[in-house]
Amino acid sequence: MRQASISRKTKETDIQLSLNLDGAGKAEIDTGVGFLNHMLELLAFHSGFDLTVRCKGDTWVDDHHSVEDIGIALGQALADALGDKKGITRYGNFLLPMDEALVLVAIDLSGRDTLGYQVQLLTEKVGTFDTELVKEFMLGFVRNAKACLHFHQLAGENTHHIIEAMFKGLGRALKQAVAIDPSRAGETPSSKGIL
Secondary structure, eight states: OOEEEEEEEOSSEEEEEEEETTSOSOEEEEOSOHHHHHHHHHHHHHHTOEEEEEEEEOTTTOSHHHHHHHHHHHHHHHHHHHTTOTTBOOEEEEEEEETTEEEEEEEEOOSOOEEEEEOOOOOSEETTEETTHHHHHHHHHHHHHTOEEEEEEEEOSOHHHHHHHHHHHHHHHHHHHHSBOGGGTTSOSSTTSOO
């Protein structure tokens, strides 16, 4: 079973996260950050992953620690669930339209962590959510998933729509990348023989 559970406890956050790559897109999310709850529900639905997240964080300071640490835990869970990565497609990409917003998302589960972030969020807040935390979440995710992830915004004026396109597109790209390639089942998806 391609699944993992992560328990991460610091002086700032207490996180329980479980991930099933071969799920049905079911999400049970309670991060203490309403906007992030919504984005993770979308990610689960569009990836087809089952995702459970519980976080108690120091949101009286701000949402930064919770958002970043959940990104870290999700990256760790993905890496654990993939194991040796044998048989996976490895690459995924999706061009996601969300009303006036258009975002290209591409991922390589390469074992190397890189974030390409060509996104311009036009407001500092969506509701009470600090939009700069989207990048912090993605950095935590790629560093721990050991993935190369690129976001390229092609259009967009509404910050909520742009971020939503990013999370939905990431879900769709991940769905492709973790899929088993029947022509290479059991093989490492690299000419080097290792990821």
